Amino acid sequence: MSLRPKRIDFDATAGAFLKLVEQLYAESSRALSETEPETTSQTQPKTQTHIQIQTLPTTSAFMDPFQQVYDLCTAYPRPFDARLFDAVAAFLVATAVRAKKRILSQNDIVPTYSREWAAFRTASTYLDIICEYLNKITAKQRPPAHSTPTSSVSTSIGAARRFGAVSKSANSLSTPGTRVFERQKIASLAFLIWKECVLVSIKTNSGNKLMNQIFDYVAQDRNGTPAVESSVVVNAVESFAHTFLLFAVEVNEFAPQQLQYYIQEFEISYLENAKLVYLLMSRIPNGIFPLLETIQSHIISLGKGVVNRLRPGAQKDPREFIQAIIDLHFKYNEICIKYFSNDAAFNASLDKAFRSIVNESYESAAQNFPELLSRFCDGMLKKSTKSISTDAELEEKINRVIILFNYLNEKDVFQKFYSRMLAKRLIYGLSASDDLEMNLIAGLKRVCGFEYTQKLQRMFTDITLSEEYNRLFHASIQRNNVNLGVDFSIFVLTAGSWPLTGSGLEFHLPDELEKSVSKYTEFYMGKHSGRKLSWMYHLSKADVRLTYLDKKYELNMSLHQLGILLLFNKAEKLSVNYIATQVKVSTDDVKRVLKGLLDMEILLVGTGAALVGSSEILLNFKFSNSKRTKLKVNAVAQSESATQESESARTAVDEDRKLFLQATIVRILKSRRTIGHNQLVQEVIDQAKARFLPSVPVIKKGIEQLIEKGYMERSKERKDQYVYVA
CATH class of the missing domain: 1.10.10.10 (Winged helix-like DNA-binding domain superfamily/Winged helix DNA-binding domain)
Incomplete structure (x- = not known):
């Protein structure tokens, strides 16, 4: 075999090569027609038809087609690899068209189709081996994987050239009536031509007669009266699976720059007949495994796309991000039910895909899925004037949240953040519905067991008991004719069940509240001896009415702010140092507590812009708010940022x-x-x-x-x- 490039007469050399190829296809068809049907097992049907070529060529004749392909691809001064590819494509089209005519000429087309497919597949496999050098050149001439289309027009033209005819207006290299094929491996080209010239054409011209007969055979086989060898049906089904998988290989291997286009087209066109494809491929041993891997990879790709697109803004507001993941899961869960008969294998692939999505680690811990999911639940269960969801819609959303929660590896991280947010909702009365809260906790319990939700359920128990204690306490006060001077209610919370810690800010309780606290302590200890109450003033809130102004205002503020404001019942002007002495808080802490009152101009700084220990604080008798009479004073500024928290x-x-x-x-x-x-x-x-x-x-x-x-x-x-x- 000579490897030196030389001048070649294309017509003569290509003609001789195609004659040998034609003999190969003819011998393949003849050998198959002379082969007796093999006995097949009922449990394991044959999926391969063995063809024995009786006339073996000499060594020289055997090497001729390899030499001819090499000579044409390395011809001097100009190689003929492109013309050779076009000539092979034209030959394969003609061969496939002749096979289609022979198939359609029969009334019972399944056996004929099976035989023609087996012959075409075997011969095309040999042809691919012969054209190995042409395949190598084709692979080198492919555009690099990282190249991207210059415009949407070029993308659509590339797709059309690969899988359909391109009109002259779209591509000047094509001519009217000419089928243009993208350069690819000969095996891929052969099976693509079979798909378009035989499968698609038969479906169009015969009213899908082939598919109908195959389903008839499958039904008869299930009834125990097969009308044809099982290997014939399996062989026909295999051709569908082969061409289907070939499409996926072509997309993944040769068109990365157009992958998104193919994915969209795949979903739109494939799902219409996905159930039929699934039923056919499930007849082949391990036939659905490639489809499972494709779907799993596809879902992971879509999920990571959602993550990359919405994750940057999720730390501030996770609603859109989590809802997008929920919608993605719902979509593909419905696809598994509708198109794949709720097959356990497809559900397992769906689960694997979403475990990969929700357990991906990110640079910022605050962007990890467990924390974002807990914050999504907090927004969903919190009272809001903007919420228009009904209880039924929220219950459905809770069920979908539990599904995502089940995929989490770090369920304890979710529990930590969720318990903190639940504590705030319960203490400040922000929950939209106790029933919805308990539904979510019940879902967590189903997944992780009683121990996981024990503290969460104890928190609700404490709130219920506290309401009962408040009722009994006020009844006791009325019985004993005790005047507390304030309307007073208490939450008694179990220390080990609530994720609460002290603020580290010491505080002297105002005289106006001292009586209420001491009376409640006496009442509680009378019912529970041996217990200790630790008062958490930094979590307490107070509603205060201002009666010294022309208009009456009602303010909601922290207990520390109330302690400072009550000092102004005795004086209109106080220094920062004096306030610190009275409430037994450091000067720096007093400045932080005063900030909310100063910002709302309820109090004013007497002299100087800077707030120092000697600064005088004045009560503002000209305070007014034209919009509202109920106002909330900002609490003490948090020392920790969201990231630090x-x-x-x-x-x-x-x-x-x-x-x-x-x-x-x-x-x-x-x-x-x-x-x-x-x-x-x-x-x-x-x-x-x-x-x-x-x-x-x-x-x-x-x-x-x-x-x-x-x-x-x-x-x-x-x-x-x-x-x-x-």
């Missing part, structure tokens, strides 16, 4: 995980007494995965800490075993 919550989660793992290890050892290292690690992972997925190094660190504390020790006989220490 998120990081502090993450730190708390890490500490909780350490304690949880240590408790789990001790519980396992206590029941086993002796256990191997690998078995212990695996059991810890199994018990913790309902809340989070612990890493092996973290588990090992927990084991070492428990050994140091004396809860367990290494076995003296085997170092990889642990013994529980009672």
